[in-house]
Amino acid sequence: xxxxxxxxxxxxxxxxxxxxxxxxxxxxxxxxxxxxxxxxxxxxxxxxxxxxxxxxxxxxxxxxxxxxxxxxxxxxxxxxxxxxxxxxxxxxx
Amino acid sequence: xxxxxxxxxxxxxxxxxxxxxxxxxxxxxxxxxxxxxxxxxxxxxxxxxxxxxxxxxxxxxxxxxxxxxxxxxxxxxxxxxxxxxxxxxxxxxxxxxxxxxxxxxxxxxxxxxxxxxxxxxxxxxxxxxxxxxxxxxxxxxxxxxxxxxxxxxxxxxxxxxxxxxxxxxxxxxxxxxxxxxxxxxxxxxxxxxxxxxxxxxxxxxxxxxxxxxxxxxxxxxxxxxxxxxxxxxxxxxxxxxxxxxxxxxxxxxxxxxxxxxxxxxxxxxxxxxxxxxxxxxxxxxxxxxxxxxxxxxxxxxxxxxxxxxxxxxxxxxxxxxxxxxxxxxxxxxxxxxxxxxxxxxxxxxxxxxxxxxxxxxxxxxxxxxxxxxxxxxxxxxxxxxxxxxxxxxxxxxxxxxxxxxxxxxxxxxxxx
Numbered sequence: 001x002x003x004x005x006x007x008x009x010x011x012x013x014x015x016x017x018x019x020x021x022x023x024x025x026x027x028x029x030x031x032x033x034x035x036x037x038x039x040x041x042x043x044x045x046x047x048x049x050x051x052x053x054x055x056x057x058x059x060x061x062x063x064x065x066x067x068x069x070x071x072x073x074x075x076x077x078x079x080x081x082x083x084x085x086x087x088x089x090x091x092x093x
Numbered sequence: 094x095x096x097x098x099x100x101x102x103x104x105x106x107x108x109x110x111x112x113x114x115x116x117x118x119x120x121x122x123x124x125x126x127x128x129x130x131x132x133x134x135x136x137x138x139x140x141x142x143x144x145x146x147x148x149x150x151x152x153x154x155x156x157x158x159x160x161x162x163x164x165x166x167x168x169x170x171x172x173x174x175x176x177x178x179x180x181x182x183x184x185x186x187x188x189x190x191x192x193x194x195x196x197x198x199x200x201x202x203x204x205x206x207x208x209x210x211x212x213x214x215x216x217x218x219x220x221x222x223x224x225x226x227x228x229x230x231x232x233x234x235x236x237x238x239x240x241x242x243x244x245x246x247x248x249x250x251x252x253x254x255x256x257x258x259x260x261x262x263x264x265x266x267x268x269x270x271x272x273x274x275x276x277x278x279x280x281x282x283x284x285x286x287x288x289x290x291x292x293x294x295x296x297x298x299x300x301x302x303x304x305x306x307x308x309x310x311x312x313x314x315x316x317x318x319x320x321x322x323x324x325x326x327x328x329x330x331x332x333x334x335x336x337x338x339x340x341x342x343x344x345x346x347x348x349x350x351x352x353x354x355x356x357x358x359x360x361x362x363x364x365x366x367x368x369x370x371x372x373x374x375x376x377x378x379x380x381x382x383x384x385x386x387x388x389x390x391x392x393x394x395x396x397x398x399x400x401x402x403x404x405x406x407x408x409x410x411x412x413x414x415x416x417x418x419x420x421x422x423x424x425x426x427x428x429x430x431x432x433x434x435x436x437x438x439x440x441x442x443x444x445x446x447x448x449x450x451x452x453x454x455x456x457x458x459x460x461x462x463x464x465x466x467x468x469x470x471x472x473x474x475x476x477x478x479x480x481x482x483x484x485x486x487x488x489x490x491x492x493x494x495x496x497x498x499x500x501x502x503x504x505x506x507x508x509x
Contacts, residue, residue, distance in 0.1 A: 001400060013392075013400075013402075014402050018391050018392045018507055019505075020346065020393075020505070020506075020507075021393075037492070040491065040492035041342075043435075043491075043504050044344040044435045044491040044492070044504055045342040045343065045344055046333070046342065046343070046344070046345065046346050047333070047337075047342060048333035048334075048343070048345060048346050048347055048393065049333075049334075050331070050334050050347070050395040053393055055392070055393065071392075073347070073393045073394050073395050073396070074395045074396055075396060076394065076396055076400065
């Protein structure tokens with residue numbers, strides 16, 4: 001698989017390590033009343049869709065940036081990639 | 094249909110015209126006591142033990158494709174009970190004991206072959222870890238033996254004992270482990286369940302659950318609505334998709350695991366050999382093919398195929414361990430979709446919905462667990478209590494902090 005890095009162009013997926021669903025960027029507020037339950041959901045539960053999936057990849061053997069890659073889990077087709085920092089600045093998903 | 098030596102001779106002399114299908118092909122009835130979603134190994138084993146051991150008569154198994162089209166046909170057929178943790182090892186040893194009696198229970202040749210498994214040791218630290226694991230196995234009633242380098246060399250002289258990076262110092266052996274024939278397992282359970290009155294309904298995809306007042310009433314399927322007092326879901330690989338129809342999110346990611354078979358060779362490898370340090374394990378099928386595999390690809394996938402970097406990684410592991418494998422040609426490769434759970438261990442439990450039960454999260458260890466998974470799930474469905482060896486496989490273990498994490502890598506499914 002080739003990941004279209006927004007700054008570096010097409011890069012081999014082997015240069016990256018995989019973390020998981022992009023929703024992991026949105027950590028619950030630890031001061032919430034229900035923080036314990038919210039963190040249990042955050043740490044352990046996943047949507048795990050068959051189809052389009054937004055997910056976090058770390059460019060470990062490259063520029064060490066975090067990307068949000070949009071990929072189809074039924075075909076492995078990569079539909080896009082953006083810097084995670086841009087996604088986060090863009091507001092809550 | 095039953096088999097006997099007399100029948101084989103008679104059919105041989107009369108042109109093999111008397112063989113009949115091993116199970117019926119019934120239309121779904123309007124309602125059942127128990128509906129099992131998923132006609133794979135675990136679902137069929139559940140139906141078999143429900144009928145055989147727990148006396149449940151009105152049971153149906155719904156399969157969206159044909160029997161054996163999922164992970165029961167896409168594995169490397171290894172059976173073993175060499176786990177470490179107390180939540181796991183008694184369950185897998187129970188499974189091993191059911192394997193040992195499987196062919197008597199189903200009266201079907203599932204080609205269970207106890208040819209042994211050896212986990213290779215490369216360092217002193219690894220030897221300590223495997224000694225501890227072996228003791229844990231013995232405590233749970235399994236067998237385990239630590240092999241020294243010389244003894245191991247007599248058994249498997251073709252390994253590269255002097256690999257500079259991973260010199261082989263010994264191994265942990267479980268002699269009762271081995272392999273079984275994946276098709277033989279699914280056919281044996283299907284035939285056994287059918288003979289005991291279970292309706293096996295193929296090409297019947299579940300498209301939704303009918304849930305009223307927090308209790309399941311039945312399932313919507315591609316062949317119409319089927320009522321059920323209890324519904325058991327055993328669809329590992331697609332667990333998240335099916336349970337999403339009941340509004341549940343699971344502690345599971347789906348990942349692709351690849352496996353490979355070489356051309357047929359003369360008997361070479363006596364049992365199963367695992368090279369954990371190099372992500373490679375191998376056995377030899379009765380047809381002679383070397384059956385081998387390694388790690389999952391490492392990103393969410395429902396594709397039933399993997400990518401080339403992992404092919405390269407597995408084959409490099411094979412070349413490092415047994416250079417002679419380079420002379421064998423690869424015949425075929427395939428991928429299966431694994432339910433990778435957040436701690437690497439399965440779930441057999443009730444859900445928050447009355448009458449809806451779940452069995453999944455088998456990671457890449459589902460095949461060896463097939464008999465015990467079916468038995469424990471049948472026990473839960475029939476009695477509403479978990480089987481004594483499966484009490485740790487609860488949904489709430491994650492939130493409560495009682496994870497069963499054999500590898501100790503945390504909630505990162507692609508590392509289990």
